[in-house]
Amino acid sequence: MTEQDKTAAPAIDASVAILEVLSAASWPLQLSEICDRTGLAQASAHRIVNAMLHHRLIALAPGRRKTYVLGSRLFQLSSAIYARQPFVPHFYPIAEILKNEIHRSIFLSLPVGNQVVILARLDAPASQTFSAYVGRTMPMHLSASGKAILAARPLEDQLSYLRDEGLAAPGVAAELPALASDLQRSARLGYAISLNEIQQDVGCVAAPVVNGRGEPVAAISACFTGEALTVQSARVYSKNVVQAARQLSSHIL
CATH class of the missing domain: 3.30.450.40 (GAF domain)
Structure with a gap:
């Protein structure tokens, strides 16, 4: 994440960065891989990832332990926009x-x-x-x-x-x-x-x-x-x- 991308709301900045790396990835990512690609500290990333899981913005990949993919709420929101x-x-x-x-x-x-x-x-x-x-x-x-x-x-x-x-x-x-x-x-x-x-x-x-x-x-x-x-x-x-x-x-x- 560049300085230009940062705002006064670091948690939102980090959430957007996580969504971007997951959307660009060809396979589910582990927390360590998310940290490497976003520059987030592991403790911060862990806390934000758990919140995003709660809100279904990301999800655990089926069949792969502790790896993450984009969540169902993103598809729900995009489908609603498309339908309008x-x-x-x-x-x-x-x-x-x-x-x-x-x-x-x-x-x-x-x-x-x-x-x-x-x-x-x-x-x-x-x-x-x-x-x-x-x-x-x-x-x-x-x-x-x-x-x-x-x-x-x-x-x-x-x-x-x-x-x-x-x-x-x-x-x-x-x-x-x-x-x-x-x-x-x-x-x-x-x-x-x-x-x-x-x-x-x-x-x-x-x-x-x-x-x-x-x-x-x-x-x-x-x-x-x-x-x-x-x-x-x-x-x-x-x-x-x-x-x-x-x-x-x-x-x-």
Whole structure:
């Protein structure tokens, strides 16, 4: 855990760190392994692990003595959030058509605070592997989906986002003109693009999904791997992506 990750609530910081190492692990972890990966003292980790067990945030791995995995309450909470997104069932048939039109993997992302979270994905046949999994989060200004959502919001909300993310701070503000221009362009055209978004040689084109009041509530994006996506080539695919976003918007009140 870095100093930047620490807050005034050390127990919560430690709990989050434990959840992160367990979610990243390929197998159940012993307490000593959790301590090694989080930097927590054994006594502190033992106390916090017991509290997390009580609240079902983590669980003992079946058949393996004193090893830990993610708990059932996490799945319960995530399922509840997922169930509250009424447009998810409508996404898949629309994404299937879009995938067949442009032969690219299609994603549905949701804004949560100042981040966007990948909520669903539909892979194109023979698509290259890249690290865009369901549940992945990114700052809004660093992803095509986030920029599409941000650009569809009122200017006041955009400025609030920039302040909250520290992008208007001295030493960082030099990047603001390019970002502002990008958001203006996205608002004008109805779609956003990003280059090298998730990893090198991965570009995305995204369009906002809006509710009946015209407020952006999600974004549909198409990702391109193994090729150089440019502003010019993005235009070829943008019509299909925007149309898919409009179709999904029609299902939202």
